[in-house]
Amino acid sequence: MKRIGEPAFTFRLPAIVDGGLGSIDPSHLHGQWVALSFVPHLGRFEIDLFDRQGQLMEELGASLLVVPLETQALQREECVRIGAVHFTVLGDPLGRLRRLYGGVTTQSWGRAQTFLIDPEGRLRFPLVHSLSERGMGVLTELLQAHQDQEIAALL
Numbered sequence: 604m605k606r607i608g609e610p611a612f613t614f615r616l617p618a619i620v621d622g623g624l625g626s627i628d629p630s631h632l633h634g635q636w637v638a639l640s641f642v643p644h645l646g647r648f649e650i651d652l653f654d655r656q657g658q659l660m661e662e663l664g665a666s667l668l669v670v671p672l673e674t675q676a677l678q679r680e681e682c683v684r685i686g687a688v689h690f691t692v693l694g695d696p697l698g699r700l701r702r703l704y705g706g707v708t709t710q711s712w713g714r715a716q717t718f719l720i721d722p723e724g725r726l727r728f729p730l731v732h733s734l735s736e737r738g739m740g741v742l743t744e745l746l747q748a749h750q751d752q753e754i755a756a757l758l
Contacts, residue, residue, distance in 0.1 A: 605704050605705070605726050606726065607726055607727060607728070607729075608725055608727075609725065609726055610725055610726075611637075611639070611718065611720040611724055611725060611726040612629030612632065612633075612720070612724050613629070614629060614699070614703070615627070615628050615629070616693045616694055616695060616700065617693070617694040618668075618692060618693045618694065619691065627668070627691060627693060629724065632724070633722065633724050634722050635665060635722055636660075636663070636664065636665035636666070636720065636721060636722060636749070636750065637665060637666050637667075637668060638660060638665060638666070638668065638717050638718070638720075638742060638746065639668045639670065639717065639718045639720060640653075640667065640668065640669050640670065640715050640716070640717040640718075641670045641672060641701055641717070642669060642670070642671055642672065642715045642734065643672050643673075643712055643714070644671065644672075644673060644712065645671040645673070645692065648734075649669075652734060652735075652736070653667060653669050653688070653689075654688040654689050654690065655689075655739075656689075656690070656739045656742070656743070657688065657689030657690035658689040659743055660689070660690075660743070660746065661689055663743070663746055663747065663750065664750075665746055666690075666691065667689070667690040667691070668690070668691050668693055669690050669693065670693045670695050670700060670701065671692065672695075672701065704716075704718060713733055713735075714731060714732065714733055715731070715732055715733075715734050715738070716729070716730070716731050717730050717731075717742055718730075719745060719749060721753075727749055728745055728749065730742060730745065
């Protein structure tokens with residue numbers, strides 16, 4: 604299980620990036636804040652919600668990675684037709700990434716477990732939140748607070 608302050612990235616997984624199937628390498632994410640979010644399901648509602656949240660995060664200089672707990676998530680019709688959105692969908696068919704981040708194997712519908720990772724690739728904050736505008740807003744507020752602390756430390 605990852606703990607706050609530990610290096611966060613130790614994976615290379617299949618992903619839907621910019622509307623196409625590929626893979627994601629953690630080295631491409633160093634130097635920016637990342638929100639790694641584990642969700643029980645990725646349907647149309649969740650895709651729209653994460654797209655809006657991903658756009659806000661991009662404006663803050665961060666990336667949003669979404670990991671559906673469904674083993675067939677990257678093959679589902681909604682995911683295949685995602686197109687260009689403001690987040691990346693990671694496939695974790697063997698559940699290795701989810702075990703690395705705390706062993707979550709089941710999760711209630713409507714809730715996500717998200718980890719904030721700093722630009723140096725270290726885990727900074729774990730959060731369990733609702734899959735709603737309000738729950739996602741908490742995530743954005745936490746990101747802004749951590750970024751504000753970085754700026755204050757530089758002054």
